[in-house]
Amino acid sequence: MTAGPRRIAHLDMDAFYASVELLRYPDLRGQPVVIGGGRQATPETLADGSRRYARLRDYAGRGVVTTSTYEARALGVFSAMGMMKAAQLAPDAVLLPTDFESYRHYSRLFKAAVRTFTDAIEDRGIDEIYIDLTDMPGEARDIAARIKEAVHAATGLTCSMCVAPNKLLAKIGSELDKPDGLTILTHDDVPRRVWPLAVRKVNGIGPKATERLAALGIATVGELAAADLGLLQDHFGRSYSAWLAEAAQGFDERPVVVESTPKSISRETTFERDMHARHDRAALSSIFTGLCSRVADDLKRKGYVGQTIGIKIRFADFHTVTRDLTLPNGTDDPVEIRRAATECLKRVKLEQRLRLIGVRAGTLTPKGEHSEMPLPVQQQFPFET
Incomplete structure (x- = not known):
């Protein structure tokens, strides 16, 4: 028996890999930093104790950006971008190698911190989880604030959270006020905060669907919400078009799956x-x-x-x-x-x-x-x- 309307949170660690690296190299805070180099990008410690960092301009190869700090993102460098293209956009950015063992360690820490509040958690990867707060007593904002504080105390890292009526809106909302955001999103907020967003911001609308929607003159979630269902069915089929229409209105009935066996x-x-x-x-x-x-x-x-x-x-x-x-x-x-x-x-x-x-x-x-x-x-x- 639930205590009332669903309250689903999505917690997303802020620039997770990059933030973990900044714990190790605090002198890089505030600088554009790109994660994704090989071992040759390991910083060199000099005789005076200072460090010499690799720069993106010196990169040669065909790798892709794993993640980047918000300062690098402001220069146009994002995850999955080719490293050579990133070097053109931010040649002076610091390049660091990936350290997945360290990222997994901090992932375990932040999830353990959340589990001190509830076990109603759906693990969605190394840096994000859904949390069902429906049965937890208290105001949603207060609960989320306490969870964020616990995550920071356990890891030294910040996260962004959104509490919403469902997983779809919670996922969208956790991106709205990054970094270190705390967002409360209701169905009444959908026209103001969700409809102006690009359709690709809806989890489940990938690059190909985005292109096909753009060809129909549909670029924003609001335009998708106003689209004729028959038009969508002609181009996407009955099942996916029905989902598109519901998602654009902010509807989603999926439960938080606490336990699941990976395939x-x-x-x-x-x-x-x-x-x-x-x-x-x-x-x-x-x-x-x-x-x-x-x-x-x-x-x-x-x-x-x-x-x-x-x-x-x-x-x-x-x-x-x-x-x-x-x-x-x-x-x-x-x-x-x-x-x-x-x-x-x-x-x-x-x-x-x-x-x-x-x-x-x-x-x-x-x-x-x-x-x-x-x-x-x-x-x-x-x-x-």
């Missing part, structure tokens, strides 16, 4: 230059082993084993292939994962240069609950090399 866990990397299977064999082998180890670590950390191991290869011409292999038992062992992934790799003709490689574990079950899948006798040892 798969994967790790992949895009190379800064195309790699040759033979000439770069040593480097590729090291990277491949590292990906398998990271998948194994993720499985152990989340308490799952995977029974289907797969690989993903993208060639220089962007052609992508995948291969999978089902094991007799689930595993979180990096050696077993590496063996199975290698067997998958043998089924791919590596005649072109490689652009991306990835490793995936699927058919996940909680560790200790997986069942054995018997194999025919001739397949008992499929990974011997």
